Amino acid sequence: xxxxDIELAVGVFLLVxxxxxxxxxxxxxxxxxxxxxxxxxxAVFINSxxxxxxxxxxxxxxxxxxxxxxxxxxxxxxxxxxxxxxxxVQEDAIxxxxxxxxxxxxxxxxxxxxxxxxxxxxxxxxxxQPAVDLEELISKYVFGKIQ
Amino acid sequence: xxxxxxxxxxxxxxxILGTWAPAxxxxxxxxxxxxxxxxxxxLTDPNLKNPARAQERKQTVSRTIDERxxxxxxxxxxxxxxxxxxxxxEKKEFIQLYRDLLERTYLNKVQDYSGETVRYEGESxxxxxxxxxxxxxxxKNTEIPVDYRVxxxxxxxxxxxxxxxxxxxxxxxxxxxNSILQKSTYQELVKKLKDKSLTEKP
Numbered sequence: 001x002x003x004x005d006i007e008l009a010v011g012v013f014l015l016v017x018x019x020x021x022x023x024x025x026x027x028x029x030x031x032x033x034x035x036x037x038x039x040x041x042x043a044v045f046i047n048s049x050x051x052x053x054x055x056x057x058x059x060x061x062x063x064x065x066x067x068x069x070x071x072x073x074x075x076x077x078x079x080x081x082x083x084x085x086x087x088x089v090q091e092d093a094i095x096x097x098x099x100x101x102x103x104x105x106x107x108x109x110x111x112x113x114x115x116x117x118x119x120x121x122x123x124x125x126x127x128x129q130p131a132v133d134l135e136e137l138i139s140k141y142v143f144g145k146i147q
Numbered sequence: 148x149x150x151x152x153x154x155x156x157x158x159x160x161x162x163i164l165g166t167w168a169p170a171x172x173x174x175x176x177x178x179x180x181x182x183x184x185x186x187x188x189x190l191t192d193p194n195l196k197n198p199a200r201a202q203e204r205k206q207t208v209s210r211t212i213d214e215r216x217x218x219x220x221x222x223x224x225x226x227x228x229x230x231x232x233x234x235x236x237e238k239k240e241f242i243q244l245y246r247d248l249l250e251r252t253y254l255n256k257v258q259d260y261s262g263e264t265v266r267y268e269g270e271s272x273x274x275x276x277x278x279x280x281x282x283x284x285x286x287k288n289t290e291i292p293v294d295y296r297v298x299x300x301x302x303x304x305x306x307x308x309x310x311x312x313x314x315x316x317x318x319x320x321x322x323x324x325n326s327i328l329q330k331s332t333y334q335e336l337v338k339k340l341k342d343k344s345l346t347e348k349p
Contacts, residue, residue, distance in 0.1 A: 046313065092224050094318045111321055114223055114230035126276055127296060130313045137312070140289060 038084040039121035040068060043095040048077035049106050049131025051097060056107040057081050058098075067108065081108065089125065091117040097131040106131060175277040175297050175304040176270045182215040183265060190260050209254055217305035218246045220298070224307060225320040229328050237333070244340040245320075251344065262286050275299040 045051075048070055057065040065083040072078070083089065092113030097106055110125070119125065186208055189195060195204040222242045223230050233241065268280040279295040296308040308317040327336050 090227075092227070094315060094321070096315075096318065111318055111325075112228055114227040116231075126273070127308060127315065127317075129310065129315050129318060132313060 038065065038082055038087075040080050040082050041089060041119050041121070041123050041125060043079050043081065043108075043125040043128050044073070045077045045079060045095075045097060045128050045130045047097075047130040047133065048079065049097050049099070049133065051077070051079065051106045051108070051131070055105070057083065058107055058109045059087070059112060064110075079108070089119045090115040091119055092127070093119070093125055094127045094129060095125045096129040099131070102134075173270050173272060173277070175272060175295075176267055176279050178215070178304045179279045179281075179295055179297070179306075180267065182211060185211050205254060209250055212254070215303075215306055217298070217300065217307050218242050220305070220307040221245065221249075221317065224317045226324055227321050229324065229333065233333070237337075240337065244337065244344070247344050248340060268292075277304060 051067060051070060053067055053069060055067040056063045057067065064087045065081055068080040068082045070077055070079050081095075089110060090113035092115040094111045094113070096109045096111070098109045099106055189204060189208050189211070192204075194200075195207070219238075219242050222238075222245045225245065226233070226241065230238070263286065264284045266282045266284060268282055270277055270279045272278075275298055277297050277299075279297060281293050281295070283291045283293055285291065292312060294310045295306050296310065297304040297306050299305075308315055310316065324336065327339065
């Protein structure tokens with residue numbers, strides 16, 4: 001009888017350990033297993049500038065959501081963003097790809113609009129601003145002037 | 148860099164005649180093209196080049212551009228979340244002030260026009276909204292990509308935003324107005340716009 005108790009205790013302990021490990025890896029990996037909360041909206045960018053799945057979505061500097069998927073469609077980057085239900089995005093909002101610092105990682109900033117119409121789940125932010133490629137800009141103006 | 152950006156904005160505002168026939172031009176492109184051609188013909192018109200008629204030239208160009216630009220939409224989008232709090236009279240006044248600001252910033256430089264040409268690169272349309280992509284070729288052989296964002300109102304496609312090198316005009320003013328309005332009042336912003344128009348009047 002006593003032996004059975006110890007075996008049970010070890011089993012339970014191991015199970016709890018595995019659950020903790022699972023939780024930790026999901027948390028650290030920023031994965032979502034039980035379906036994402038909130039709703040998705042899309043935006044199409046000419047240049048995503050190396051944006052990644054899981055990149056931050058920011059309004060006024062406050063992180064509000066994450067990039068869910070990035071796919072290539074018609075040679076443009078189609079980005080699906082996941083936002084919580086309480087964050088409403090107006091129809092005339094603008095989505096921009098920004099860089100943390102000069103060469104830091106990329107994130108999406110949404111500048112809220114003033115329209116009464118809100119973007120429904122599955123909707124699309126129509127106005128976007130692609131990542132600014134510093135190198136390209138410099139070369140354009142530097143080499144442009146030589147001629 | 149800043150000066151270059153301003154120059155590009157000026158060029159975009161001048162809207163210059165295209166020399167390449169587009170492969171497939173839709174209605175939005177057609178209308179942008181018309182305005183462009185009309186503006187360019189005024190800018191190159193030898194009769195209007197006379198300095199004495201500079202004012203007249205500026206006025207006719209501005210009238211042509213007014214037909215293609217939806218100033219209310221531009222003003223509304225630039226004020227964004229602050230727009231709804233304004234009264235009808237304040238909105239009217241703001242549209243006028245904003246229009247003046249943009250015209251002063253870009254249109255006063257019409258004399259800088261130096262033979263830039265425009266290439267139409269196609270458009271993408273989605274119900275009542277469309278983007279007309281053009282490239283402005285400067286005399287220095289640089290290409291400036293410009294996107295006109297237009298929306299359909301009646302039979303007309305009107306411009307509600309311009310993005311140059313991927314940088315949006317509305318977003319630029321939206322963040323500027325927003326930071327002013329966070330720090331001070333709307334009255335202060337109007338005063339700033341008015342002061343600017345007084346000091347910069349030619």
